[in-house]
Amino acid sequence: MKYRDKILFGLPVMAAIVVVAFAALLYWQTSRFESAYINDATNNIALQGRLVSSIIAPMLNAGKIDAAIEFCNNFDRNALRLSLIDASGKVAADSAENPAFLDNHLHRTEIEAAFSGIPTSIIRYSESLNQWMLYHAIQLKTTHGNYVLRAAVSTDHASRVITLAKWNMLLALLLGGVSVLALALYIISRVRRPLLALQNAAADIANGKLDAHIIIPPGGMVRDLAIDISAMTEQLQTHLTRAKAERNEKNAILNTMSEAVLLFAASGDVIRYNRAAAALFCLPEHDARFNLARCGIPELLPAAHKTLQQGASFENEFILNRDGATLTLFIKGCILEESETATKRLLLTITDLTNLSRLESFRSDFVANVSHEIKTPLTCIIAAVEALLEEPSSSSEQTVKLLKILKNQCQRLNNLVEDILSLAALERQQLDPQRNFATVELDTMLINAVNLCLEKAKKTGIELAVIENQPASCSGDGQIMEQALLNLINNALKYSRSSKIEVSLSKQDNRAIIEVRDYGIGIAPEHQSRIFERFYRVHRERSRELGGTGLGLAIVKHIAQLHGGTAELANTPGGGCSFRIILPQSMSQP
DSSP: OOHHHHHHHHHHHHHHHHHHHHHHHHHHHHHHHHHHHHHHHHHHHHHHHHHHHHHHHHHHHTTOHHHHHHHHHTSOTTTOEEEEEETTSOEEEESSSOGGGSOOOTTSHHHHHHHTTOOEEEEEEETTTTEEEEEEEEEEEETTEEEEEEEEEEOHHHHHHHHHHHHHHHHHHHHHHHHHHHHHHHHIIIIIHHHHHHHHHHHHHHTTOTTOOOOOOSSSHHHHHHHHHHHHHHHHHHHHHHHHHHHHHHHHHHHHOSSEEEEEOTTSBEEEEOHHHHHHTTOOSSSOOOBGGGSSOTTHHHHHHHHHHHOOOEEEEEEEEETTEEEEEEEEEEEEEOTTTOOEEEEEEEEEOHHHHHHHHHHHHHHHHHHHHHHHHHHHHHHHHHHHHHOTTOOHHHHHHHHHHHHHHHHHHHHHHHHHHHHHHHHHHHHOSSOOOEEEEHHHHHHHHHHHHHHHHHHHTOEEEEEEEOOOEEEEOHHHHHHHHHHHHHHHHHHSOOSEEEEEEEEETTEEEEEEEEOSSOOOHHHHTTTTSTTOOSSHHHHHHTTOOSOHHHHHHHHHHHTTOEEEEEEOTTSOEEEEEEEEOOTTOO
């Protein structure tokens, strides 16, 4: 308990102790009075019993039984109740009641003790008189038999006095308790509770809870203190609200920046960082323990140390290897110094150039690949045209051959342009959030695609079969979905060298799986991870001979992604390979 509470509750506790002490003293005095009264009454009744026995005993010895009975029956009942009980327990005489109406007394405690030769006194409730009595029994040994003379006096008056005293004591104790309770309640409600509420409010304010409610009591010395603290809290809340708004504005600016921003102490421990920095270094968005030495960029540490020591800013490109990926980062570093404490802090601003580098590399590769793909047919076309110009009188057979070359190479260029345009259209559709999709019945689409390729399969001597075609549907564009399946079947017909190609449509875990499987030469493992890249070919020369553009599987991948699915390749047991398009089914599809 706090010292304040000890003082506040000291007075009611002392009052309670005084009340309890007086009640205990009164109870002790009452008990002493009761004990003294009983002792005096016991001694008096024993003396009176002996006096009466000195009168009755000679009568009984002389055989004057009737005289003894008459003496007992006529004895003053207000002074003393006398009872004469024979050896059988029968009441022979009684000064208060008719002996004929009384029960056998042989087994009464005082009677049994008296017949045993022990004079006995006892307090017991008398059912015949309906009151508490003090009994004293003594044995009378006579020549005409043994008798017990029992004397009794009422204790009701003394009991009532003692009981009244005890009730008064209880009432005094109750009144004292009520007074102490009233005093304690007054202290709690008017003093302690306002002080405690004010203390809790002050603690909440100290912990930053400026909206804590301050209870102002209606009166008393605590009221002025509560009013002053409430006014102070309002002013503090105004200042902190303004500071919090400025801080939130700065945080919003930092977190919306695409550049990562980190502030480090001189020890290298991070003090503050924005959301982009948390994503770059895989940190939680608040209160991360992070040191510059664990950033994963060893080349950055000397530059940062030099900046902290000399104060010179730096900016450079650095490489970060993370989870098997290589990131190109452009990092600027400068010093922030607090004027009051002269504490130096390092501020790093990091721009991720990885995507820009990747896009630049992709653009360069794409231009190079397209240039290379166009250069070969253009060279053939130019050579054929030059041959026709140099030898205008060449034979018709030679002319036809050159014209066929022109036609094939022009068709190759046309296919290349169409595939490039298809890829561009797919990329535009992927960026468009509002896609005009409808429900596509995949089982019907599969049959149409297979039927379109049957003639070509017969010409090449390859068996094209549908081994499974479960009813399934998805949301999408049926025309480009059919184009993806045609690309897979045509690739198998051209390059697999298989005698049999199997097409199937199955369902698994609410997904539709379109599979084109062949039993040909397969694809080596080192080529499988890149097989869906643009212009990537396993056998470049053979692909060109057969008129391939190197974009067919890339188109398949983009079509699958456009429909929320994936395209994958797996080698099959026994040779060959299996291309799969995995698509999410429509919600209405069972």
